[in-house]
Amino acid sequence: MYKIKILNFEKKYLLDELIKIFLRPDQYVLTEEEEMDVDLVFNEENFSEKRTIYRQIYDKLSVLTGKQPEWGILTGIRPVKLCGELYENLQDVDLTLRKDVDLTLRILKEEYYISEEKAQLIMDTYLHQKDFCGMAPEKSAGIYIGIPFCPTRCVYCSFASNQVPDIEITKYLTALHKEIEYTGRRMKECGLTAETIYIGGGTPTTLSARQLAELIKQIKDSFDLSQLKEFTIEAGRPDTITEEKLAVIQSAGIxxxxxxxxxxKQHTLDLIGRSxxxxxxxxxxxxxxKHHFQSINADVIAGLPEENAEDFLETLRELLSLAPENITVHCLAVKRASRLKDIDKDFHYKQAEIVAEMLGKGRKILEEAGYIPYYMYRQKHMAGAFENTGYCKKGKDCIYNIRIMDEHQTIIALGAGGITKVYFPAENRLERVPNVTNYQEYINRIDEMLDRKEKNLFMEV
Incomplete structure (x- = not known):
């Protein structure tokens, strides 16, 4: 057990996130005791810049553990956003594209300790996003609508995912329809238009065909869709997909x-609780x-229990034979709210090497098949502290995914667990407006949810 002391820095939890990439929680303790013997002391020098403290932690723990995390000192979930901010700040000084790219890469590698491969990946991803969709239109918003129900709960899941009888879903939809109607009306009154709509979950196709049809009709009746560029619905679980439901979605123009x-792999599906x-x-x-959808996305996870690299690569090969327009490669994350955390709290630490192999070989297979990395994000407690990457065929990018990770557009979230993020462009600032996560609380407190949006969103724009 290492005893670690951090001096002259108030928000120690920020630095602790980097320490956790090197050491498991049961391998160290942060202490502030004056007389206790300690093994490591950080920031005795009282550095004026936080980044310097991060580099000191990285250097010392890298020597101690032999690890050199490819994401360097980064603990945040939006590395592409960081890359874009660095690049745009340089553009203000010098308009020479190649020089700005090279200098941004150098800063990422030398000041943030990011590996050559990861630095190039986020640089390429940012430039691709900039070329594909640019900045969000003024007075536009992305709309997220959450359906917090699934047929079963996966072992790694930490999202709002409930298994309930239909009567509960009916009650939830009544409240959700009310929030949709209110939000659409207030957006029109405030001059806000929807650029994208994304129905996620949970699993939206847990709803019946009739419920889906009524939900989509409520959305179309409520929002100004004149500027809408994209409408996405997660069908997700194949055991919830029927001909009738797909016909409802397709006939609505989604x-x-x-x-x-x-x-x-069937054994893996059984282990993780997929039905x-x-x-x-x-x-x-x-x-x-058969219904001629413009774009189908398929999610896969690297680092699932008892899978080796070949199992993961075989999943990718089988998916490629089905020709989805998008493939999103997630790394397994062991969150506090997941059952896997109770089974093995250190599982993600044990998966680092195998996940690195999966990601490296998987990226090569996907790029050879014509897929482009178009958006990316990271999470806490990810296997190997790596990244989730969305790949797409040319021109099949999901604008909503890009916008929500870029954080330069207001995202209005409806439903239980939804977190609205109000963007103030003049200050380049976001304010969070959360809905309650528990679906029953959401139903009971729907008027309070509307009031939160009124005070913290619509009265501000």
Whole structure:
């Protein structure tokens, strides 16, 4: 057990996130005791810049553990956003594109300790986003609508995901329809238009075909869709996909859906609590292709229990044979709210090497198949402290995914667990306006949720 002391820095939890990348929580303790013997002391020098403290922690713990995390001193979830801010600040000084790219890469590597590969990855991703969709239109917003229900709960899941009878879903939808109607009306009155709409979960296709049809109708009746560029709905679990539901979605003009296998190995699906079979994924894709959706996304996870690199690569190969327009590669994250945390709290630490192999070989396979990395984010407690990456075929980027990670547009979130983020461009600042996570509390307190939006969103824009 290492005893670690951090001096002259108030928000020690920020630095602790970097320490956790090197050491498991049971391997060290942060102490402030004056007389206690300690093994490591950070920031005795009282550095004026936080980044310097991070580099000191990285240097000392790298020597101690032999680890050299590829993301360097970064603990934040939006590395592409950081890259963009560095690049744009340089653009204010020098308008020579190549020089700005090279200098941004140098800063990422030398000041943030990011590896050559990861630095180039986020630079390429940022420039691709800039070229594809640029800045968000003025007075536009992304709309997120959450359906917090699933047929079963996966072992790694930390989201709002409930298994409930239909009567509970009906009550939830009544409250959700009220929030949609109110939000759409107030957006019109404030001159806000929807650039994107994203129905996520949970699993939205847990709803019946009739419930889906009524939800989509409420959305279309409530919002000004004249400037809408993209409408996405997560179908997600293949065991919730039917011909009737896909027909409802397609007939409403929604052109983007997700079908998420996570793995194409039956043993893995059984272990993680998925109730579908690999062949169900194939059938769901066949149904979706029949309805001519413009874009199908498929999520996979690197680092799942008992999978080796070849299992992961075989999942990718099988997916490529189904030709989805988007493939999102997640790294397993062991969150506090997941059942996997109770089973093995250190699971993600044990997966670092195998996940590195999965990501490296997987990226090569995807790029050879014509997929481009178009958005990316990181999470706490990820296997190997790596990243989640969205890949797409040319021109099939999901604008909503780019905007929510870029954080230069207001995202209005409806439903239980939704967190609205109000963007103030003049100050380059975000303010969070959360809904309660528990779906029953959401139903009971729906008027309070509307009042929160009124005071903290609509009275501010």
């Amino acid at each position: 052109e983007r859906i997700s079908i998420n296998p996570q793995s194409m 579908h079979k690999p062949e169900d994924i194939t059938k769901a894709f066949a149904l979706a292709k």
